[in-house]
Amino acid sequence: MFDVNKIRNDFPMFKSHPNLIYFDNGATTFKPQVMIDAVNDFYTSGTANVHRGDYELSLHADYLYDETRKLTAKFIHAEENEIAFTHNDTASLNQIVYGLAKSHLKKGDVILTSQVEHASNLLPWYRLDKELGIVVEYIPVDKQGRILLDEFKKMMRKEVKVVSLASVSNVLGSEQPIKEITKIAHENGVIVIVDGAQSVPHSPTDVKDLDVDFLTFSAHKMCGPGGVGIIYGKREYMASMEPQLLGGGMNARFHSDGTMLLKEGPERFEAGTPNIEGVIGFGATLNYLMDLGMDSIHQYEIGLRKYFKDKMKEIDSIILYNEDNPTGPITFNVKDVFAQDAAGYLANKNIAVRSGNHCAKILHEIIQTDSTIRASLYFYNTKEEVDRFVETVKEINLESAIGIFF
Amino acid sequence: MSNRDLLSDPDILRELIMDHYKYPHHHSLVEGNEYLSHHMASESCIDDITVQAKMNQDVIEDIRFDGVACTISTASTSMMTDLLIGKTKEEAKTIIDEYFKMIDGKEYDEEMLQEAVAMKNVYKQANRIKCATIGWKAIQSILESEPSNE
Numbered sequence: 001m002f003d004v005n006k007i008r009n010d011f012p013m014f015k016s017h018p019n020l021i022y023f024d025n026g027a028t029t030f031k032p033q034v035m036i037d038a039v040n041d042f043y044t045s046g047t048a049n050v051h052r053g054d055y056e057l058s059l060h061a062d063y064l065y066d067e068t069r070k071l072t073a074k075f076i077h078a079e080e081n082e083i084a085f086t087h088n089d090t091a092s093l094n095q096i097v098y099g100l101a102k103s104h105l106k107k108g109d110v111i112l113t114s115q116v117e118h119a120s121n122l123l124p125w126y127r128l129d130k131e132l133g134i135v136v137e138y139i140p141v142d143k144q145g146r147i148l149l150d151e152f153k154k155m156m157r158k159e160v161k162v163v164s165l166a167s168v169s170n171v172l173g174s175e176q177p178i179k180e181i182t183k184i185a186h187e188n189g190v191i192v193i194v195d196g197a198q199s200v201p202h203s204p205t206d207v208k209d210l211d212v213d214f215l216t217f218s219a220h221k222m223c224g225p226g227g228v229g230i231i232y233g234k235r236e237y238m239a240s241m242e243p244q245l246l247g248g249g250m251n252a253r254f255h256s257d258g259t260m261l262l263k264e265g266p267e268r269f270e271a272g273t274p275n276i277e278g279v280i281g282f283g284a285t286l287n288y289l290m291d292l293g294m295d296s297i298h299q300y301e302i303g304l305r306k307y308f309k310d311k312m313k314e315i316d317s318i319i320l321y322n323e324d325n326p327t328g329p330i331t332f333n334v335k336d337v338f339a340q341d342a343a344g345y346l347a348n349k350n351i352a353v354r355s356g357n358h359c360a361k362i363l364h365e366i367i368q369t370d371s372t373i374r375a376s377l378y379f380y381n382t383k384e385e386v387d388r389f390v391e392t393v394k395e396i397n398l399e400s401a402i403g404i405f406f
Numbered sequence: 407m408s409n410r411d412l413l414s415d416p417d418i419l420r421e422l423i424m425d426h427y428k429y430p431h432h433h434s435l436v437e438g439n440e441y442l443s444h445h446m447a448s449e450s451c452i453d454d455i456t457v458q459a460k461m462n463q464d465v466i467e468d469i470r471f472d473g474v475a476c477t478i479s480t481a482s483t484s485m486m487t488d489l490l491i492g493k494t495k496e497e498a499k500t501i502i503d504e505y506f507k508m509i510d511g512k513e514y515d516e517e518m519l520q521e522a523v524a525m526k527n528v529y530k531q532a533n534r535i536k537c538a539t540i541g542w543k544a545i546q547s548i549l550e551s552e553p554s555n556e
Contacts, residue, residue, distance in 0.1 A: 338476040340452065344534065356452050370474055371452040402423045402477055405527040406416035 002296045007380050021351040021385045026170055026329050026376030028220050038284035042277040050276055051249055065276055068283030075286050077206040078232050084266035085279050086229035089197045090120040092216035095244045095269055096193055097124035102242035105161055107133035112163040114138055116145040118170050121195050144324050145174030156188040163192055167199035173328010182211050197221055203298040207232055224285040225278040239264040247271035297379045307383055311390045321367050329376035334396045339371040341401040348404040349392050419524040426481035431488055435472045444544040448536055453479045457544035464494050476537050483541025485522040495549055502546055509538055
């Protein structure tokens with residue numbers, strides 16, 4: 001039984017802000033007490049660096065850090081040595097782009113992505129385009145931001161080396177057919193990178209089943225601490241891909257003449273002291289999520305989103321951009337009201353949403369608007385919150401939006 | 407009611423913002439090199455506007471603007487054009503200073519700002535201050551970059 005009211009008791013933010021409706025979960029999420037406790041424990045009684053000391057505290061920190069690697073692997077059905085911790089999803093994607101550019105790509109190679117992608121999955125590629133002559137091409141998408149598989153198939157040719165897509169778009173919630181994409185890609189020798197920042201927090205993930213080569217995501221978008229990004233990479237890549245950062249903890253040995261031997265495990269991507277407390281806190285989060293069950297979370301969120309969408313559809317004064325997508329945020333505008341003005345009205349009523357182009361600055365070419373309001377849910381949101389949200393949205397017009405200033 | 411009373415009535419101030427948003431004044435750009443131009447794009451939101459000014463000696467003969475912007479950005483810039491056209495550079499700088507004082511929540515001269523006092527409460531919403539100043543900063547940059555005739 002998925003008891004949302006009981007779940008809300010696990011999150012101190014709801015106690016601190018009893019009247020706040022937080023629908024900005026696509027940006028970041030609230031934290032359960034178990035995670036906060038794990039981080040707090042590290043600071044109050046467990047502080048030590050990892051992979052360094054011979055004393056009990058350090059060994060214990062090591063143990064907890066490695067446990068999280070195991071838990072992360074279990075969470076997405078990977079192997080322990082296929083998981084590396086970075087500092088956020090952007091860092092994860094940049095590492096992969098840089099690493100592949102060094103070891104797998106050359107001038108004239110083609111990268112396929114789409115126009116609904118977040119800046120973190122476009123700008124690193126644009127740099128390769130500029131600096132190395134690696135060509136970025138966009139797979140056509142439909143109005144809901146889903147890529148067209150037939151078009152994708154047609155784009156396959158020997159120059160195409162990588163396809164890099166978000167499994168769920170951060171603006172429209174468009175769910176890409178990752179398994180089908182991967183099958184087509186692999187038949188053509190193409191590497192598949194998936195940005196899972198908006199999917200891994202919301203539904204079960206099985207990298208073995210999807211067969212993707214890389215998956216990235218971010219702890220703070222799934223009730224974890226800030227400063228922890230994750231790279232899943234198939235063993236062959238994790239053992240050989242060039243690391244972006246060099247330093248302590250990632251080399252096996254090095255000599256004064258500059259020769260170095262890098263570790264073959266995921267540690268090669270974890271140069272320097274990692275965010276130990278963050279990773280340990282993430283371990284507590286993963287246990288928490290697995291106890292709730294990602295299937296249950298997913299089912300609950302699908303139901304809540306449908307309830308939300310059906311209510312929003314009844315409002316004449318709004319434009320919905322993604323009603324056909326079963327998951328992800330509700331993305332909309334109030335007619336004749338600039339997105340930021342409408343978000344300002346909601347903020348004034350203690351409702352947190354996001355307005356703007358959501359770091360997907362070329363998406364307007366698909367949905368013909370520069371700016372939208374994004375209301376993104378998580379499993380701790382309720383129908384009662386949706387009801388209050390919808391009633392408040394009905395109140396928004398140009399006059400009321402300006403009225404907040406008087 | 408006196409002008410002063412009108413400009414302290416919240417309903418009227420709200421109407422003013424709506425009116426300037428729906429029907430912005432001097433809202434189109436002019437081609438050619440008669441006008442000095444300054445482009446402002448907010449790094450934190452979608453606002454992206456261009457302000458142009460035509461100088462005649464020391465007098466601002468015309469101001470134009472256009473772009474993508476929210477109500478506060480559009481209305482505050484439209485009000486700015488009304489206030490500053492026909493002013494000398496020095497007069498304009500004084501008005502701009504008073505406007506920024508108001509936006510900062512400090513004491514200011516209401517008479518001088520006229521309709522722009524509609525923006526007096528924006529300082530209470532910290533994230534909107536940039537909206538209320540984007541057009542004003544653009545004209546300020548133009549005036550500062552223009553070599554003085556004195």
